[in-house]
Amino acid sequence: MTANRPRYLRQLRALLWKEALVESRSRETVLAAVIFALLILVIFSFAFDLRVDQAAAVAPGVLWVTFSFAGDIALGRTFARERDRRTLDVLLLAPVDRSAIYLAKLAAVVATMLLVEIVAVPASIGLFNLRVDGPRLALSLGLGTLGFAGVGTLLAAVTAHTRAREALLPLLLFPLQVPVILATVKSTAAAIQVPGGEAADAGSWLALLAGFDVLFLGLSVLLFDYAIADD
């Protein structure tokens, strides 16, 4: 794989192009995930009394529950779509490295989730009347999204071949995601400025997120072949 770097990159580019093309033609995943996220935000506003003094305390949790649900939709679609159209077998027959398939799928899920966040974060800032520290929020969102999608893409490949499918994915994904949820909620909270409040330090949470990302991205690349191979 490393000996043939240009070839690997070519494969990766082709797979990324395929993901983008399929999504741009069907628009079923991104649109569904974005609208779903906005709906969840509105429902949270109904469910909790989000006045200004409470919003800063509740908003990080609301945001990450929203992103987790939207991410779950994006992950559920990514391999289910291949299965429904019977393109997964063809994809596996193609002479490409399996890890390239994983990375392309991961990139598609991350891109979908980032699009959701690009829409939902300004919306929630408006809805809940928040003041945020942009770069710190972006760092927290980026690391959290990568951690969520990294192991999520592997599990989506697994659950696509089970009877319960979409029902099973969150049951496997969310317990594994507990550290990511805790760390992102804490670091997102640190990026939200509370009037008169002290800036909280989120350094150790971001380090934990980075550690989780590295460990589980590595494991996912290693194990992806077992998740998708037919034997």
Added chain:
Amino acid sequence: MLRADSEELERGVTTRALGIGSLLLLVVSTYGTFFLARPDRVQGDAARIVYFHVPMAWVAFLAFFVVFIAGIAYLRTRKAIWDHVGRASAEVGVLFTTLVLVTGSIWGFPIWGTWWSWDPKLTTTLILWFLYLGYLMVRAYAEPPRGPRYAALLGILGFADVPIVYLSSVWWRTLHPAPVIGPLAAQQPSASIVWLLLLSLAAFTLFYAFLVAVRVRIEQVGAGLRSQGEVPSYADAPIGSPAPHGGAARI
């Protein structure tokens, strides 16, 4: 139908020895828990549950460690025995995790005044419970040849996650000060407590080995029968095929 060769016989003897040994030790440690151990100065009789609760927690963690090792071994060797061991250990592990959560709550209510607290150990145990329930569900729902492979994969992922879950829940609680808990850690345990605890640990570990041995045996017999087509299994049928008729009656 099953070969009654010397290996078979030997395994039966080992399993029986494990069963009898764990039964004896459990009887002795249970007697010690209720009749030899004195009531705790602070907690009274409630403290006796430690001789069940701690060994159960140990067995649960041991079981998931075995699932992890069996998962790696299965992916490397593809030998069915590792899959059987992983499945058996996960089932016993989930059972004991449930018991740990229940006995912990029973102890927590009189001592802490609450059934549940988001203490890091409790949080981690609860997440473990969810993780390995998911593991068992994947085994049940995966399309036929894939179940063992997926399960092995999840066993590895789940175990890798445990230290991070624990660390994050420690930090989470440190940031939100909780009521000071953990009375056992605050005092120096006497030698008799330590001995009784070690005895209970040994008893429950043997019991775990016995349960896993029996479960693996059932798994092997089941696999043998299925390969001979004697037990139609719904789990092994392709999706969309009708459920087998009278499957249980033919065993």
